[in-house]
Amino acid sequence: METSVDTSVKRCEAWWLGRVAYHKAWQLQNRLADLIAAGKQLPTLLLLEHPPTYTIGRMGNRDHLLLDDQRLAERNLTVVEVDRGGDITYHGPGQLVGYPILPLAPVDWQGGVLGKADFVGYLRRLEACLIDALGQLGVRAIRRDGLTGVWVEENREEDAPAYAKVASIGVKIDSRGITRHGFALNLATDMEYWEGIVPCGLEGVRMTNLVDYIAGATHSMAVLDAIVEAFGRVMGYEMVFSKEPEAGWQRLGLSE
Template sequence: MNSLLFTCVTTPPVAAPEAPVAAGGRQPGQNRLVQVERLGEVAYQTVWDYQEELLAATLALKTRNRAAAEAGELPVSTPNHLLLCQHPPVYTLGKSGKPEHLLLDESALAAHGATFHRINRGGDITFHGPGQLVGYPILDLDNFFTDIHRYLRVLEEAVIRTLAEYGLAAGRIAGLTGVWLDFEVGAPNPRKICAMGVKCSRWVTMHGFALNVNTDLTYFGYIVPCGITDKAVTSMQRELGREIPVTEVENRLLPHLATLLGAEYAV
């Protein structure tokens, strides 16, 4: 499978998420153990470089496994990683994004304490900052299921189930990747609470999701978020009227993601 870029803007028509993968149904050589790393607040470039290192190592192992299979040897299981972090204020623009959707020039960026990166995921521009739970799964989907659209729905569903624990009814909007409040057709004020953008190379993923927990939403006023002009952005703090510990949200999200993937964690 060649590299694919999936955007934070468009997606196929929404379908109900498929049943979780049964852990007992794994095939020989599949590894559903996921190494979780909680990185705290860390610069965007640092984590991007780390993702690229993990991706490259997994792809190299898959290449060696292919040669081993041709020689009649047993493959070595590929690893899976989940990086959880927060970032200092940063705007990222995907490959299909429009630079004009960033409404700040270089000096204004500096004045707001923010940086800017063009990156290799699909989609347009988004913001990451303190108080936002960012998750970067570097998973070999050969260990789970080889369906990138199902994978995106799994990420969305894990967030939807987590928000339900806080009394927030979240869901999907047809044609728009991510998780929304007031998502029903005809709802007066649809608000995005979680953005997603994914790259997949030979079934190994990188990039991921960004859930606004206590995010400073004023930063979204300096961009056209994900290129969408007619819908708002929100956070758990704004909706609930109180600050929520990001680590608490992490701890609630992890079991949902494991269930939907049929994964186990090495923490």
């Protein structure tokens, strides 16, 4: 991972890493971002899940955490303040987390703050990846104006259909134009954890799991393959996907 990489083909490595502690994955993202900025690592998509964790983004409101310290300890929940956009969300077993570490800056980039259009465009492309993948799996998902994330319609028969959020998105783009953080797709999470927060700071929002729409929506290869295929198609990458966590741990330096 310390040698220069061939950039003649727009290629992205994808790694399924299994369960990884939140801070460990965050450190890995930062290290990969440094290597990608230096031309020593291909763009990378990390796929994993976390132990039960609440994360609060830069726009987060601590009041949206509804559990006190005692209840957090009783449920073995960690709270982490992070440098992504957005408010508070939950990560835990039964959720597929994707962290794309990508160079978004143009070739003549001089550093600084990426334009709003580029930032928002990246968010929309992440939503499109998930909507595309869920469509492959037989689930119709949508984006909603003014609400970052991916939603499914709960009741299509009423005049005013209700929507539930199946995926959350929060990202960071650093001064070199390298992305961090990403998306969290609920496959089969314990919904009681969502009751401990105001998800994404949206009062009254209802979270849902993919398993409520298709049977067996766990970390199956079908789900992972759909995500990776859609990511490559929408982002314009040739994907190289490794499905063995042990290989990822060794390649990316995650071993203890």
